[in-house]
Structure formats: structure tokens, C-alpha cells
Amino acid sequence: MIELRGVVHRYGARTVLDLPDLEISRGDVLGVLGRNGSGKSTLLRLLGLLEKPVRGQVFYHGRSLEDERSRWAQRRRMAMVFQDPLLFAGSVRSNVAYGLKVRGRGRQEIRSRSDHMLAVLEIEHLAERDAATLSGGEAQRVSLARALATDPEVLFLDEPTTNLDVPARQSFRRDLMGALRALRLTAVYVTHDPAEAIAMCNRLAVIAGGRIVQDAGPLVIWNRPATAEVARLVGLEAPIPGILLGTDAGLARVQADGRSLTVRLPAFPVAPGMAVRLCIRPEHVRIATGPGDTAAPAFSGPVEHIEPQANGVRLTIRCGGMLAAWLDAPSARSLNLRVGDLVHARVDPDDVHVLPEEAALAP
Amino acid sequence: MLIVNSLREAFRLLLAVDREILEIAWLSLRVSGTATVISVLLGMPAGVFLALARFPGKAFIIGLVNTGMGLPPVVVGLTVSLLFWRAGPMGFLGIMYTPAVMVLAQVLIALPIVAGLSLAAIQQLSPGLRLQALSLGASRLQTVFLLVREARLPMLAAIMAGFGGVISEVGSVMMVGGNIKGHTRVLTTAMVLETRMGRFEMALALGILLLAMSFTVNAILTSVQQRGARRWTGG
Numbered sequence: 001m002i003e004l005r006g007v008v009h010r011y012g013a014r015t016v017l018d019l020p021d022l023e024i025s026r027g028d029v030l031g032v033l034g035r036n037g038s039g040k041s042t043l044l045r046l047l048g049l050l051e052k053p054v055r056g057q058v059f060y061h062g063r064s065l066e067d068e069r070s071r072w073a074q075r076r077r078m079a080m081v082f083q084d085p086l087l088f089a090g091s092v093r094s095n096v097a098y099g100l101k102v103r104g105r106g107r108q109e110i111r112s113r114s115d116h117m118l119a120v121l122e123i124e125h126l127a128e129r130d131a132a133t134l135s136g137g138e139a140q141r142v143s144l145a146r147a148l149a150t151d152p153e154v155l156f157l158d159e160p161t162t163n164l165d166v167p168a169r170q171s172f173r174r175d176l177m178g179a180l181r182a183l184r185l186t187a188v189y190v191t192h193d194p195a196e197a198i199a200m201c202n203r204l205a206v207i208a209g210g211r212i213v214q215d216a217g218p219l220v221i222w223n224r225p226a227t228a229e230v231a232r233l234v235g236l237e238a239p240i241p242g243i244l245l246g247t248d249a250g251l252a253r254v255q256a257d258g259r260s261l262t263v264r265l266p267a268f269p270v271a272p273g274m275a276v277r278l279c280i281r282p283e284h285v286r287i288a289t290g291p292g293d294t295a296a297p298a299f300s301g302p303v304e305h306i307e308p309q310a311n312g313v314r315l316t317i318r319c320g321g322m323l324a325a326w327l328d329a330p331s332a333r334s335l336n337l338r339v340g341d342l343v344h345a346r347v348d349p350d351d352v353h354v355l356p357e358e359a360a361l362a363p
Numbered sequence: 364m365l366i367v368n369s370l371r372e373a374f375r376l377l378l379a380v381d382r383e384i385l386e387i388a389w390l391s392l393r394v395s396g397t398a399t400v401i402s403v404l405l406g407m408p409a410g411v412f413l414a415l416a417r418f419p420g421k422a423f424i425i426g427l428v429n430t431g432m433g434l435p436p437v438v439v440g441l442t443v444s445l446l447f448w449r450a451g452p453m454g455f456l457g458i459m460y461t462p463a464v465m466v467l468a469q470v471l472i473a474l475p476i477v478a479g480l481s482l483a484a485i486q487q488l489s490p491g492l493r494l495q496a497l498s499l500g501a502s503r504l505q506t507v508f509l510l511v512r513e514a515r516l517p518m519l520a521a522i523m524a525g526f527g528g529v530i531s532e533v534g535s536v537m538m539v540g541g542n543i544k545g546h547t548r549v550l551t552t553a554m555v556l557e558t559r560m561g562r563f564e565m566a567l568a569l570g571i572l573l574l575a576m577s578f579t580v581n582a583i584l585t586s587v588q589q590r591g592a593r594r595w596t597g598g
Binding site: 045048050068072075076078079080082084086088089098099102103146147150156 | 489491492494495496497498499500501502503505509512513515
């Protein structure tokens, strides 16, 4: 449906985007995950035909859109929601109707479609309110209703929940997911929040330094990041160093923290003696205070840091590298750990993701 | 005593609805009103264009516009006089010492004010608004209309500043109009003349009328402007 071929975009001498190839199919809800300044919003503006790439082409339905007239015609088949709601002066109803008005739709149609969208997003009661008096959450729902009212074939969302508080964010996400499913929309969702990307999207592209460094299913990226940059973005901050000892029947043996561990065979070519890094999600680590409590602990070491969180604690354990572990509230209470306590950690081989050393150390 | 007597006489003249004063006031309103309308018609699109377009030399042109916002009326009067003097390059038009050339001089004063403030009005909007309108399917022209609508409060301030600048100026209209009785005499030039002649009551009457006219026009524009500004006070 949408293809980017050899796209390069620059601001002055600085290259902000370099995408040899990107395809978005009908029905994709593609998350674009990256840090601030990684080029994700620029990508959205290129996809939304709001900017032209310095080099390369953007295709919609196989057509390259070069002249302003065809770009404008295509823009009318999509809509965008930005980080700021960017509501126009006037009532909520007039905002929701804007896209239909500029398309020259009849009054009756404008009224019925606007009312329908206000109802879908449960904001009918705000219809006559001055848009400037809305709360952040209300304003962002109006912005979404305004975009959806135009019946777009593609919806672009540029970090739409960043400025919302937690309850408003959750309800906005729920409504958005409902709308995406109900309208069977193709969408591109830019965010720097991996949990949000995983919850919202059926495909995820991680962007760093203007390049897509991994494009896969959300859970693949969550559990098997391709590089250290991706690992950091999904919350795996300090992969543990190790040496590959050998492989056997779909598994590999790795020496780390002075022990030999069995892990899932990496997807890249391996050779004994190769330096690797081990990525382990905190929620996949099981913690015990005595070695007898767990079978074959993978790591042992003192607790370096304890970070209380809303529904548990996050531990950092010193064991060759730094291993993060997650304890739910009851486990945290029963273990009652303090900084400096010796703990043992066990991890299933399938839950250890191995990165080659160079990928792990790449910026 | 002089002030009190002059004020009393001034109000008497105003209440007597002096025909000469009315003619002077009407010409003032015509000349400055026409100059403001022309300045708005030319200056607003120019300001919007300068705010939205990208072209080489844009910063230089904005610098010129900003300089023009403080253009001394006597310099404008001198320049227009040189151009439209009988022997000047535009002298063949024969409009020196007519209301037409007074309008022209005042356009030169108000135009940069309207253009400069319109430019600032658009530039103070969030750049995202333009992208938002385009992403909702607006054409370029529809986007410009939306931005002007969003900036209507400072845009109206630009009109008020333009009108205020020309209705109160004396230098250029005196030089290019000549303050000819019944022909090019406006409130400000008449006030200068009456003061010079020691007829303070007449000068005061003209001054009060000038203030009243200026206030009325600005009050109308302000009421329109403040209708859109209620969001700040929740009214």
C-alpha cells in the first residue's frame, strides 16, 4: 500500500533519514519506535506527504506522487494526529468537522459524520464546548475524532499520548485501539514508549540515527532485539558479557559470570571463542536467596540496587555484568532483600537472547 | 483659565455641529480609512506570504518591513512630494495637493505596520497548525485561511495599529496635501494651523473629535477582537 524506496532526507547538511526500503501493507498497525531525534517524526511527515524527501520516492498504491496536486489528493485519503492536539479556534464540533468542510461535503453529511465520530469516542457531551477549554485528554480525543471523521485509509499518529497523564493515556489508548479495530485502519504509530508500541501495534520498526535497525513483530523486538540500541530501547540496558563455548542440537553453551550456561542457539553465525552479550528480560529472571532454592542458578551475585515500583521492585544484581530482575510485590515482601544481599538467579535457555559482541557494543 | 475657556468653547463648537469641522473630520476619515483598507488588502497577504514562504533574501525583506514600521511620516511626505511634484517623475499625474496623494502617503506609512504585525501574528502560531491542516486534507489556500483565522486577534491588532498610525499623523499629509481649506485639510493639519493662529478652542474641538473618531473605530475593532479572546477569561 505504501512503499518508501531509497529515501534520504536531510535538514541542511545533516542526514536525518536514510531508508533503503520500507513497505506498509493494508491493515498494518506499524509502530515506529525510537529515541528523540532518531528520525521517527520525520519519517511520519514523509509518509504523510507533508515533506518531500531529498532523495528517493514514496509510493502509494504503486504510484509515485511527485506533483503537488496528486500529493494533495492522496493526503485527502489519510489523516494525522500529532503529539499536541492542535485544535483550531471554535467548538469541538467545528474541529471534528474541519476535514469534511475542506473536502466540500454537504452540511447534512458533515453533521452526521461529526456526530458519529463524537459518539464513537464518547465525547458527544463536549460537542458545543470551546475547544480551548478542554483538558489534555479531552483535546486529544477530539483530535482523534477530527482525524477519523475524514474516513482515512491510513492514520498517522505522532506520539499522541506523550502529553497525557496516566489515566488519560490509558483511556486514549483503549479508544484508539477500539477505533483501529472497528474501522480496520492501516496506521503508523510513532512512539518512544516500547510498552505502548507493543500494546498498540502488530508490527514494529525500530529507528536509530535515521535508519531502521529492526523491523519485526513487537514480541520479537521485545524479547530478541537485533542490536544493543534496540535492546536499550526495550529496557535491556546492560547486556552481560560472555564467551561462546560451543553448540549442540539447537542450543549453545556460553561462559558468563564464571559459569557455563545453556542458551537458545543465536540466529547469527557462531564459532567457539566468540565474544557475545546476553540479553535477559527482568521479568524472565527468577530469584532465590539460597542456591538450594533454584535448580542450576545461572547467575549469582550481590544486589546492587533496589528500585521500588508501583507493583513490585526492580533489582540490579552484580554478576559479571549487571542483571536486572523483576519481583512482584508478594515475592519482594517474602524475600525482603537489601542492597548487598547475595542472590541466585535462574533463567530458561529460551529466555536468554544472545547478541554478537560488535552488535552489542555498536552505538 | 485659558484651558477651561478653550475647552468650554470647544464643546460649544462641537455641539453646534460646525459644518467646516464636519467636513474636515469626514475627509480625515476618508483618507485614513481608505489608506488603512488599502494597507490591509496589500499588507496582510504580504505579511502572511513572508511568514509562510521560503525564498532567498527573506530575512532582508523582513528587516526592511520592520524598519518600515517606524518610518517617520515626514520622510514619507518628502519622498512622495519629490515623486509627485509637478517636475517629478510622477508629476504628470497631477495629483499633488489632492486627497489621492494623501492616501498614497498614508498607505506607505500603514503598509509596513500592517505587514509586519501580520507576519508576527502568523509566526507566533504553532508551526504544527499548518501541518495539521494539510494532514486533514486542506489545500494550501485553505490552510492559509485557517492560519489567518487562528491569528485573527493579532491580525485585528495590526489593523488597529495601521489605522492609529495614519489617523494621528500630520507630517506627510501636511507636506503632500498642503492643508488646503475645503480640499486637503484634515483634523491633524487643521489642529496645527489653529494652534499656530492661537485659536485654541478650535484646535481643542478638532482634537476631541480626532480622539472620539479614533476611539470609535478602535472600539468597533476591539469588540470584534475580544469576542475571540474570551477563552482567556472564560467569559
